[in-house]
Amino acid sequence: MTFRRNLLIKIEIDKMVEKILTTIGPLDSGLKLDKDTMRRLLEMSPYQFKKERDLDLYVRKTEDEKGHILVLDNDLPIFRTTPEDVGLRKSPTVKEMISIRNIIKILNDSDVIVSKKEASLKTIQKECIELLDFSYSRSDIEEIEKDGIASLENGYTDGIKEALLLFSELLQYRPVPKIFQIRHHDIFGSITTENNGQYVLGPVIIYSMIYNSLKLIEKKRVGPGRESIDFINAISSGKEKASLEGPEVFRYLSKAIATVSTYVPNPKCCFKN
Secondary structure, eight states: OOHHHHHHHHHHHHHHHHHHHOOOOOOGGGOOOOHHHHHHHHHTTTTTEEHHHHHHHHEOOOOOEEEEEOOOTTTOOOEOHHHHHHHHHHSSSGGGGGSSSHHHHHHTTTTTTTEOOOHHHHHHHHHTTTTTTOOOOOHHHHHHHHHHHHHHTOOOOOHHHHHHHHHHHHHTTTEEEEGOTTTTEEEEEEEEEESSSEEEEEEEEEEETTTTTTEEOEEEEOOTTTHHHHHHHHHHHTTOOSETTHHHHHHHHHHHHOOOOOOOOOOOOOOOO
């Protein structure tokens, strides 16, 4: 697959993980794992599906007879053992529970458990991403730039959003905090706060789906409170002049990639400690 395709797959992996993460919680939270999305994620992983008793297992083979085995349930446990052993521990028969040795295994899995819940999800995310090749050439970046400019000139919103999504992934830009967001706009980039309370905006990209306008704030110090929010709104509405507008924004982003020696595919989700 091409670099562009692999990058889009990585972004989709992050989105699925973020969605799944919202369905993982303590036993008393009432949350139920989004199994459909988790299955889709596992289909992109090096794990193979295996039915063991009434359990849905996903197995990653290792050099010995023991593998890494994920059980698709609310706890998302990953075991380092065999599928048969997981079946005994997670879904024992009455006959098996007569054995003291088996009872010990059923009641205590600390000898074989690797991780649970968020930690297991993070592992699967990492292993999915590791299957993708992110090496790229200058021509790969120029292709994204050209497609973005052509989409902007033709008013093709999906093409614009995809190009911006790819550039933001490569440059590690993030959607701005909610207080800075504007309806029917995609706004992402860097907003930091200085010790004196001032905001430093930039680079911040503002794409209006209503007016098909693309603007960039390269760097701007703005006062605390509503001043920064008002400034972004003024840029969006055209009351304030942006650092760059239109196709020049895509050219700026393309050149910015040249300062990045290699792309390091960091997950975009925030996991609990």
